[in-house]
Amino acid sequence: MSFVEVRDIWQAYDGRSIIERVNLDVAEGEFVSIVGASGCGKSTFLRLLLADERPVRGKITVDGGEVAVEPVRERGVVFQRYSVFPHLTVRENLIAGEGFSTRFGWLGGAARKAAAERADEMLSRIGLNHVAGQYPASLSGGMQQRLAIGQALTARPRVLLLDEPFGALDPGTRVQMHEFLSELRAETKMTVFMVSHDLEEAFKLGDRVLVFDKPRWDPQDPGLYGATVTYDFDARDGGMPFQSILDRYPSLADTPKAEPIPA
Template identity: 75%
Template sequence: MSFVKVRDIFHSYGKRPIIERVNLEAEEGLFSSIVGASGCGKSTFLRLLLAQERPTRGTISIDGAAPASEPGLERGVVFQKYSVFPHMTVRENIVAGESMRSGWGHFFGAARKAALARADDTLARIGLDHVAEAYPATLSGGMQQRLAIGQALSAKPRVLLLDEPFGALDPGTRLQMHDFLQDLRRETGMTVFMVTHDLEEAFKLGDRVLVFDKPRWDPHDPDAYGATVTYDFDARDGGIPFQTLKEETHVLQAH
């Protein structure tokens, strides 16, 4: 049974179509990389998956539940612009990410001690253990983005949505974050959708690569049509070329 189901999604801003005729399914644990030209609806699609926006037409369901009307704890997100709690230290930000899973939103006593230990382990893995007591405003932009990624991953959502999460990182740190994401994904079995402009990154991390593009184009009115998934590639087998999507839904199984 498919974990994420996207059925006949259309989305417009006013009279301007952004996405049209998007249909796909993903099994739980699948990592889908999303690539395509700027302005072709990739980030909009992530916001629809997050339930930050509602599609103009069509439905998105997770694990058979009714379409969500707002973001929930089962979906985590890291956008291009890092977003962390400025009044909390780096360590407290990581603990806060994990605590969102608890009913009270806080840890106490032995549970808090254990959460702090897990936070320290996370900070070591993302290279921020030396600034655990610092506040986000004192960190560089790249360090704040690493913190945002660590916070989102610590919450261990069932679906993780990433919008160019590694774009501001230097090459060495980016490789560290790739390893951290892959390790945590193996541990949790989370389903991931990641937008990236880096094709090498898309194929390295993704089980599947989805290409968003506009199959219809009016040179006199470039905004007349929206984008859709024009190619769906199984990145786990380098011998398989891109295949143009048919009208029916395509399903890939997680390994």
């Protein structure tokens, strides 16, 4: 029984197929990187996972639950840009992660105090406590993305979706963000889907790397066929398979040696 189940997804806009026949099983805690050429439907697939749009055919379930018809708290998201609220300070952005689910979106009294304390904890974890009172526009790109990830985490999603989260960052900051994300992941054991343009990044962070591409191509009607998952790499252990097979199947180690053939 897999955690995230994707069954025969087909999505088309105005009769043009974007993705077709996508099937996927992802276990809880897996980090799935999604790569592919521009316009191959990676982001569409992420929006389908997010339930921001509904597929024409097929269904996606998380932990055997209902098919979602709109974005829900169970699935957190970080976009390349515009993921934080510009009119809230850094701390308020984190408190919003808890407060937005109330009736009027405000926390009062003790609840707000408790949320502010948890927000401060998160701030020190994402290394932003020195800018708690500032507005996002005055932060650097890397800090804004760290805030966006922290904000998504305060809602305690079961699946975290990242849409080219480090695409707009410079290479140095990007490496820092990789370390930051790996640490966070080690702590939370969350299931993560990350769309990326950067193959190296995809293999470095992911347990699995999915490649989206069009297996069929009609030169007379390029929009006829959509993209699907054409490769599904195991990216653990530096991409070399079976490195940890003895940990998983220890019985393989004590297979008795074949008896020497009696002379």
